[in-house]
Amino acid sequence: MRTSTTLAGLLLAVGLALPTVTATATSVTGGGATAWSPARGDSGRIAVKDGSRDSDPAKAEYFRTASSDRKRTLWNHNGTHTTVYSGDGSKIFKFKACDENFGSRDDCSGWAYN
Structure with a gap:
């Protein structure tokens, strides 16, 4: 019993000492536009960067789980x-x-x- 209690305490201490894992963003590039999500560590946000030198805008087209049939554009x-x-x-x-x-x-x- 003492061994299992010690092991449980050790596992708890290791779990608290390790940093938590954050979501890794997925990134895609089309022409000079790059979009990624999650943005700012939030799975409900997306970002789009304009990396081209033309005067045309960049956009991200995306879908959310709460309205999975509605395409949105940022x-x-x-x-x-x-x-x-x-x-x-x-x-x-x-x-x-x-x-x-x-x-x-x-x-x-x-x-x-x-």
């Missing part, structure tokens, strides 16, 4: 090397990054899943 109209973040909500489970091309097809990544 636009970044702020220019090169800027990042915008979505508001918080239910978990983002599917998304892609796109570099908008006026007058022609957008450059988009494939869909990423969280």
Whole structure:
């Protein structure tokens, strides 16, 4: 009995001493746009960065678990090397990054899943 109590105490101490693991963000790039989620460590947020030097905006298209049939779009109209973040909500489970091309097809990544 004493051995199992000592072992349980040791395991508890090790568990408390180890840092907790945070969610690792999934990132995708389409053209000059990069999107990632979870953003800021929150599974209900997504971010999109415009990395191209053209004057076209970047966007992230995404789906949330609470409204899984509704595609949402987060636009970044702020220019090169800027990042915008979505508001918080239910978990983002599917998304892609796109570099908008006026007058022609957008450059988009494939869909990423969280």
